Amino acid sequence: MCDIQNAVCTDGCEPKRTGNYCNKYNIASEGIISQTPIGSQPASLANDGNTKSCSKTKGTTVTLQVDLQKESIVTGVHITFGESTTREGNHTLYASNTSTSWQSGTILYKETSLPSEINLYAVFRYLTYESPVEGLFSELEVCEIGIVGCPPSHYGLFCNQSCPENCNGPCDLDTGKSFQAGTYGKDCLATCSTHCLYPQCHGVTGECLVGCNDGWQGFDCSQRCHTGQFGRNCSMLCKGCVSKMCDPDNGLCDITTACNPGYINGKYCNTPCTDGLYGINCQQVCSPLCLLQPCDPRTGECIGGCVNGLQGFNCTEVSAIKEDIGSPVRMQVGLFAGGCLFGAVIATLVCCIIIKKRQERTKQGKK
Structure with missing residues (x-):
């Protein structure tokens, strides 16, 4: 079934296919899926191809993990969440090569919106999704997860071509040439930037698809943050620093003895005044x-x-x-009030005239 307006597949994909149009190879279809804690439905419903069958669980710490069984080149992730999934908070995707060390692995995604479709270029065995906690617990309902790539022994648009026999591990998905981690370009002679958040960049262009380390930005993460910026992909501003200048990596102010009005004095000047306070070091109280x-x-x-x-x-x-x-x-x-008074005076005069005329008529009658 597909939407007659845009051709998007509405109910899911056939085995080994994923994406909005089911035109990408899904290496998660042969993977092993587990969830913590164990839910009321089996976790395997998340890779059966059907977006109408969902796996639910909830707890204080909730994760869903896909074991691809071998290290594989991954170029994208598609996840369909159910309605009961906790929305508020940071949704995080980790890549790792062991099932227990995912928190010390590479962060592929960490945002406040659900990661429904992510483009990336990475090599890993385990993909782990950690759900945010809202209140005392978190709920997770995953209806389908697709991981775009090829089995380590194949390459090509539909993963129907075999890698050379002498390849140790996955081969390049486009060319089938032996894959060398940390390299890209023709014959893998170029080296990925050391400032890429994930060591492996795009095998053809060298682009750091997952992002840059703190203090760096640009297509291949080779540019230092501009003055006044710092952090992951230079996305944060040193607006609390008196000089508006800080360390591009960690945000430490160049002048650490004072902060701009509206911030509590400190090394980073990143703590704003609490509601009702303002000024230098937040020492003044807002007008009541x-x-x-x-x-x-x-x-x-x-x-x-x-x-x-x-x-x-x-x-x-x-x-x-x-x-x-x-x-x-x-x-x-x-x-x-003036009108009322004037009206009263006129009324009094009229009454007086009427009374006087009546008295005159009475006297004439007696005569």
Whole structure:
């Protein structure tokens, strides 16, 4: 079955196939899948090709592991999760060559969104997914997992060509030539960048597909972080440092004796003020007259506005707008009161005239 609009396979793939269009070889189909803790359904449902059959489990620490049985070249991962899977937190994929050392292996993915499709280039035997913990426990429901690659003895688009007999381990998936870890290019003569997060780069281009080590960036992770950046793929900023300059690897501020307003003083200046505090070393308290808390952690400005009738930087001034609104109201009240008084005077005069005329008529009648 496929979607008539985009041809995406809706119910899964035939054995040994994976991907949205079931056009990629799935080496996980012959792998051994286990989950911790053991769930109500067998873990093998996650590689039966059917996205409607799912494996469920839950606990304080939840993992799903695929044993490819031999080290293999992997170029992508496809995972279909069920509805009960815990969403909040970091979802992590590890690559390792032993089943018990996955946490010290290579991190292939670590994000707050579910890793439904990942492109990479790595060599490993075990793929381990660790579910985030929300509250006291985590839930995991995996309906299908596909690992794109070829068995170590084959190569080609459909993995239907055999590697040379003298290959020790997997051969290049495109050319079938002997694979040498840490190299790429024609005859594997070029060396992958030592700053790639995973030692093996793309076998043809040398691209670091999994990302760069802390302090490095670029296609092949050969560029140092720009000034003011640090961390994995230079994705973090030294915004708390007074000089806005820090160590590109670990974020240590060049000037460690003080931090910008809005941060607690420290070597890294990466701890922001708690709600309700602001300024240098977070030593000042936000105005209680702010409409919304907290105030700006750097300046103390009531960024959400002020309580009714007040204005200003920290809401200590009487609002001119309120006074302007009050003037027309007072004018309207005055006009209304004046109108009422004028009406009362006119009514009194009219009454007096009527009474006087009646008295005059009465006197004339008596005569």
